[in-house]
Amino acid sequence: MVDTTLVRKAMSELAYQDQNPMELYYPEIAEITKVNQFTELEKWYEITLPNGRDLGHQPGQFVQVSLFGVGEAPISITSSPTKKSAFELCVRNVGMLTDKLHLLDVGSNLGIRGPFGKGFNIDAFRGKDVLIVGGGIGIVPLRSLINYIIDNRQEFGRLIICYGAKSPKELLFADELKLWESDPEIEYHVTVDNIIPEWKGHVGVITTLFPNIELDLENTIAAVVGPPIMYKFVLMALKTKQLPDENIYLSLERRMKCGVGKCGHCQINQSYVCQEGPVYHYPDIKNLPEAI
């Protein structure tokens, strides 16, 4: 640890100050303890911090995953905070870091910083019906919330899950999906975009699931996560259903380098996604022109 007394002294001379300066950019070395290749593109990892320390995250938060020699990238946590001593990530191979991450197996090390950002405000969901709307890998952070609710089922009302993917092949967490589907306490709806002969379920974009769902408008809180293009349509559809904006939470993706509100990449108008997001209360951002 760096002795911060000197710096604190310096800080007292600065025009602005609030707390002790921090070493913001140094990761903790964690270990991959389980791996599961979900699809061609998505791989699931269980990560254990040194001494099995609890990550202490909220559903919807992310960590900065770093691989030495490759770099760092923000990745959503997919496990529920109710799972202690290890956490889980599910990674789509879309970039340089994820490309390399996909080559790693059990026993490999990686660097972790975080958890960062704001997750879903669980208190707002408590006692309410919960509508989950997940598109594509949007289901990854939502799974953390879903499993939290399942683990604390009595604290919440209905649990309605709407999950959409491009094709059946791209549906993640297949084993859990079966559990959700068969769980009488979960209203599970799934759809795929493209018509595939062997797919017997619903076909169409995710909003086509909505007409069949009855909502208790005052008493339902929605959590929406998906690709940028999805938000416009989902929000429009929810508006049509007359769900109040105050009842909607959503998570936004932006480029991030630091995770601590410094590097500037994730900024949406005046809001830093890594600080005030990635999960936003919809009324807070609906007037930000750069948000959606």
Add this chain to the structure above:
Amino acid sequence: MKQVNVFLCLTVTFQMKWLINHGKNSWGIHSMSKNLDIMVKHLTRVEGHGNIVVNMKDGVLEKAQLDIVEAPRYFEAMLKGRSFHEAAIITSRICGICSLGHQMTSLKATEDALGLEISTQTELLRKLLIHGATIQSNILHIYFLVAPDLLGAPSVFPLIPTHKDVILRALRMKRMANDIGDIVSGRAVHPITPVPGGFTQIPSVGELKEIRRQLVEDGIPDMMETVKTLASVAHMIPNFTRETEYISLKHPDEYALYDGDIFSSDTGPAPDSDYLKMTNEFVVTHSTSKHCKHSRSSYMVGALARWNNNYKQLCENALKAADSLGLKPNCNNPYMNTIAQAVEVQHCIENAISIIDTLLDRGLKDEKPNQEPTRYGKGVGSNEVPRGILYHEYEYDRKGNIIAANCIIPTGQNLGNIDDDMKKLVPEIVDRPKEEITLHLEMLVRAYDPCISCSVHFLDVTFVE
């Protein structure tokens, strides 16, 4: 407008065909009954693959041709309309191996055409650069391209484990030479700072001192070792001679590289404005590039030509090196070009040191390049580049844009001479095994160091008997 032969540096095409019409000399007797077909394919790097084809039937040499076919790159057309600021940038791209030489020659031509005077400091720095480029190119040729032949290896890579100290020495010498380029001109390949009228930026005193240190502490001892290494394999160099006209620059006060008059070993000096009379480009029907001649059917340019014309002006240690490597004045063995290159390296190292001393003694001055033309018209630049004498000629309009350009490249000037050497060589060695004949032919082409791609060990030999 004149077709520019700039691609000669990269592409060599010549064909020869003649009848051996007598059988009375020493080789003729043996060759009377000889049938030989040699096809050396893929001489060059690209699809145009250069081929050495030797075809002898009943002792009569019917065909001896070296084709390297590559599309002309139209530099002459590219230069048309270009500003004098851009000419050297473009022409340095004619050849990455002799980019500095092209640049220097281009700058001299532009300065001649526009009446731009350069300072003594600029001239000294340019000479230093030319020394760096000459060391670099000669070392590359000696160690990477010729040494494998002399050591019986297919390339330099197998020599890394077996001759690691030699390879490391070669790399060190190359780095040292490139450092001169990097520091003085920004970059050894396609130099940056030399512009018409001077330099955009000059090195610092500290940087020059560092180059000097390298030249003294590494360059000189490494060169001594180089001479020893070469001396140990010099017996592998074929013994072949042919009376030849040698053309190079000649300067009254120094071993001419940057400056001087054109000088022919046959006819003596001529001003560089006479370069057309010295080169006399002519079209051979079977070749896309022109040949050159002067007082005979062909002439040679390059290190051996410079040695023969100017050896007296080399530094003492260079002459000693020549002596220990068996290089004598008026040497007519083209294979000895490689040895002449080594001798030049010795000279360039020592001369570079004294140029740096002069620069440091004078004190470096931050000078702006002189880019205010005093006239617009034609100008010629000539330079000794590693492979021989290089000419650029430009004509500028009143806006400082090029109207016409001409470049004559050393490799092109040597084509006829290679041709004539082969005429004499093939019959002399016709009795030997084909592999050996082929190797001798390859080594001959390589000795001229036409260009990395034209001379190296990628000659894929195919016999078509």
Add this chain to the structure above:
Amino acid sequence: MKSIHLAPENVSDLIRHLQTLGKVFAPHPKGDTSFSFETVSDPDSVVLDYNRTLQSIKKYFLPPRERLMSYSMETNQYEKEEISAEPRIFLGVHSYDMQAVLKLDFNFGQGNPELNYLKRRENCSFIGVSFTPDDYHFSQSVGIPVEDLKGFDLFFRKHESGYTVFVVTKKGEELLQDFSSLSDTGFESDISYEFSTQLSINYNRLPELFNHVWDSPVWEEVSRNCVGCGTCNLVCPTCYCFNVEDNVELSLKTGTRDRHWDGCMLNSFAAVAGGENFRESYAERQRHRIYRKFKYISDVTGEPWCVGCGRCIASCTAGISIVEIVNKLKDEYEQTRLIKSTNKQERASVESSM
């Protein structure tokens, strides 16, 4: 206020004195017509009369390239970078650049205070100098006069006969302690500094203006000549965005994690791995840059986040001026408001006449 008089020929003596107290940084000539802050090795080469330096002193607290750590890819262990907090004295700083440092202090000191920045900021003294505004300076329009003393320990006011050096802080007094005895003079600003370039709107009203101009056609108009080179970001003393990259050694066994300045005008600044770019057009980027200067952070701090140094204007090869943009936005906004209100009046009068 305490002060000393310093004849021009004595400036070097003072610098030599300061060098006994810490490492001294000051403006030096660079290139043909430019200046840059450099470590002083020869006090006589320092230039106190300069228009602006190519980069502000930001480069000493947030280096253009900075190593964050070195690591081994075999053992997954890393070493932190040592950040030196040696005493440093910055001489010849203009008021706007000082203010820019204070603004960066906010950016790096609040939220998650960053040790790297703050450690470098520690043990620094600042000596200001007055300047003659040129065609690009407009600091007064953003509330920073030439003789703004905030942040300085000492301040040089230039006269015909040399400098009056004012003592601003206790630390400043200590810097002069063994150099010269102090006299007491007032600090009346009897010199007036004319700024030829000015915002046509009081900076206090800027956040309000920026409430209305998001959709202004001015953004497209001023971005027409923009090539997105990012220069305006990279010369700005209050821009602090950065990128982080891993670089490995040729052994492929060890490497470093480095950060370097980035800019929101650049292509991939807002692009995510999936390919989406959240600010695709130059106009959108320009708008973001200017909103960061006059709205986003200003809403929190109450100050413009532009210090009026004029670097972005002076160095824009396309001739785009932040002052012109703001003035145009204001004009355009006022005009549309006028049209709206006139329309309303007209309508009202039409209606009443019916």
Add this chain to the structure above:
Amino acid sequence: MAKPKVAFFDFTSCEGCQLNKLNLENHLLDVLEHIDIVEFREAMDDKADEYDIAFIEGSISTPQCVERIHDIRRRAKTLIALGSCASIGGINSMKNLQPIESVREAVYGKDKYLFPTLPAIPVSAIVKVDYEIYGCPMSIPEFLQVFKSLIMGKAPIKSDSPVCVECKLKENECLFERGMVCLGPITRSGCDAICPSFGQFCTGCRGLVPNADKNAMTDILMKHGLSTDEASKRLLMFNSYVSDEMVN
């Protein structure tokens, strides 16, 4: 793990990039630690049937080039365009500015559709290129960066910011300040602004950044003293190959 098989090929070019590889001197032996060079015409006779990584230098400028590059592509797992000629057409593409319609027809006959712009075109106009290393000559640090990435099995970082960025990071005095005109504002960085750092204007040898606005850049050049003709010539020095023409 077996060392990757690496091959180097050259097409129409000045060979400067090949030379620059040999100019790695200080790193050359370290580089060779990681790879097996199976084909490198400049330095050896050997040939191989397939390559893990093929580096291509030079522009495509004849039908034989096309045939050969297809052949190399088939045999290469990863194909990399090395230097400006291979990656953007480079200085060779200046000849594309000449009227050569008839030449095209004559040279390529019915196959001329392969060459809508003329002989000198980048490798990517013919086959899929996995990565590009820009520069005339290619920059050694960038070559090493890509090389290391490939050996590590990760995608190399591709710079899409302009040379201005590197100049500003180095605190160079802007060449426009010195009365020069420079293509730095729209030229892809990665050279560490080597030319401006040595006081020479950027010639655009690394190609243009994505989204480059040539019209706006022409305006800038004209604002700083070039005529329309000079401005467009300067812009086209290394960038005469226009990719949108290839679409047709």
